[in-house]
Amino acid sequence: MTQMIPLEDYVTQVLEPLSPLEGGRLALGQAHGRVLAEDVTAAVPVPPWTNSAMDGYAVRAEDTTAASPQSPVVLPVTGDVPAGAAPQPLAAGTAQRIMTGAMLPEGADAVVKVEDTDQAPGPHPLPERVELHAEARPGLNVRHAGEDVRAGDPVMAAGTRLSAAAVSALASVGLGSVPVTARVRVAVVSTGAELRDAGEVLTPGTIPDSNGLLLAGLVAEHGADCVSVARSGDSAEELAAVLRRAAADADLIVTSGGVSAGAFDPLTMLAQAQRGEEPPVRLDFVKVAMQPGKPQGHGWVRADDGRRVPIICLPGNPVSVLVSFTTIVAPALARLTGLSTSPDAGRDGDLAGRPRLTARAAVAWRTPPSRRQHVPVRFTEPPADAAGADPAGPLGDQTGQDAGLPWVTPTHRLGSGSHLVASLPAAQALAVVAAEVEAVDVGDALPLIPLPHSFPYHLQARADAPQSSRTDPSGSAVRA
Template sequence: MPQLSEDSFAVGAPVLRIEEMERLIVERVQPVPGFEAVPLRAAPGRVVAQPIAALRDLPPFDNSAVDGYALRHTDLGAAGGTRLAVADCVMAGHAAARPLGAGEAVRIFTGAPLPKGADTVLMQEDATLDGDVLVVPAGLAPGDNRRRAGEDIAVGGLMFPAGRRLAAADIALAAAQGLTALPVRRRVAVALFSTGDEIVEPGTALPPSGIYDANRYLLLALVEKLGAVPTDLGILPDDPDALAAALREAAAGHDLVITSGGVSTGEADHVRTAVERCGRVVFWRIAIKPGRPVAMGVLAGAGEARAAFVGLPGNPAAAFVTFARVVRPLLLRLAGATPRPLPVVPVRAGFAHRKKPGRREYLRGSLRPGPDGLPEAVVYRLEGAGAITSLTETDGLIEIGDDVIAVAPGDTVGFVSYTEIAG
């Protein structure tokens, strides 16, 4: 379980700005304990547990970056037209039969080790042959087309710092070092359920006043994408006793518990009451739209068990936005990943919009070529927090700053790609 107390997130402000919330997460939440070694094929998305240094030079020897001819640059004349005898041929995976002699060149292929004495490679496209003699034009610089041993990474160099989330290229680097497994942190265990008497499981009969549960499936997919292990606890009714019992049980076996729905101020919104029976809600409003009613706190399970808690809004678009801005940094912090804010790309607005100051606002939208061909952000036709197509028919979130009150076409806004949120 993460190292949490009931005041882990406690703050005095009634409404938190996003930067303050992120600072609190970094300062007050510790990563979950536990490490393991996993094979390379299971390592993408996992968080490196300890610094990993290179075991060998990469590349391990000087080699040719192209198909061509290896030679000694000191043999070349300044005016070009230098004639060198072609003495041998070196293929990738094979070594030259002998060192390169003065006035000689060796036919060589990409990746093949340079013969001893060779320091430069002439591309075959630039080569002229006169029988068995290579004619080298002017302009070849010392070391051209040569990959030096260790230029990619030298033995002892840092490959991966602790806290790095491993990507596909990282796995390639580990494999190139001959590694078969990597030390990583334990995956975060996340319990997740939806709340509400109106919420119905897909595949069952839909009553006249019911709606199928979309949020739980959205959140389960997002949690898995971030490398955590989700437990689907289904749908719970609007009953404080049932909610409190479920939260208490979930806290005993998980690092993080996420709910959706039931966190606003309505009479049937019982999640906050249930949390306070088995833990503490430390803040429940963030300066964000959609999704201001977001509860964050700590749950107490059996014995000394503690779990972080986040209660998200019930509208799907609001649940998505608050997952991106609240759950994502918390989940990555619990996983031990190095904190990195979501990349927000400045783009030109292709729309007009007005908002209240003092909160960050997120519109669902896409990037399209403007009249001059440069990309500009356009807003989806439906802005409501319940519109699921505002997520499926767009490419990202358009971010409008806390203190901005109006956006006009041509103004600069931020754009967060959905691939960054789920990656």
């Protein structure tokens, strides 16, 4: 019987031959959704010049001494300062009408807002004079150049995924383009003669190919490009041809199905058929101590241009696909994009496939012996008898810093069964149960791996924070 290996050891095997792909530089208009390849500093200060924080009148503060509604100070108005204009210097004893964000004239050191004058807000002809009803102090309603960010200040770290807000911030500090990591091209291959297109009428013994769609979606949700989705029957020859075609335009191939010990599993048959020093396809298979997803495989496919395109072979059951992609393929994508996979770095991609939050079990369940369990879960309300949960359950201390943790329950009553595809849309995270734990009790602490586009928004900041000391890198819960 083949001995099972820990998940960390297998991920190390998969990642070891992978090298980061070469990135490039993109204009900000094309950079949304991409990942920064380098730390970025400000090219210009923010604000770039001292400007007005209000619509009002630019003045010298000393010219407004003792101004009040009962005793206004009257100053002649010598000009307008709209946003985007370079104003003339302000002469002593005068005022200039100024708009919010407009550059403060040389000589001015304060802005009296229009509400503190005798002028009405809004578009009106430039007055000859203005009554100031409030005394100004130096710096009143003024934004000083560089008070937010100075030129050369760090503004964004390598590994940051560029949201709309991030792209906007980069533009505000004077950047027009940024270095980004490569966008990995992934080819998806589903194996099995029984597979049919979605919506196709099924004949006895056939099933819809849900895995192809699942993998293509997961690739996109993890920031990569799915360049092809193909299917192969159960012969080694057909599969080899499909894989060679998939390798042509891909940086990574991900397959589903055919990795077990069945008599017609095409990937295992292909591995046996490929002998010699330079076979067109090289595959190695292992048993990983995880549930679901025990049978796994990886290797490479030689493309026509001579490249060795890495391949990761996942089991065929849909929950196994989701779990295996999250714990194995996601770290591979992070490595190929040049992101660190260190659990201590705390940036986007660094924790790919690893727990990033802790929750509490709202129900009890049994776990498989000697295998780490990854259970699709959803967030839920605390159970009615939550106060009676064992405060020192096998998965961690339930008092002190565990107080206030969210509660989760498996998305299906059968837990992590690898065939429970209909319950997958409800999954918001994977709960990780260590191999040595025999049962989960109500109230036990559970490390969570968030699932992209399903994880609750209000918990995302907690998940993005540096990894809690409650969870070790293997995903096993430890005492705080």
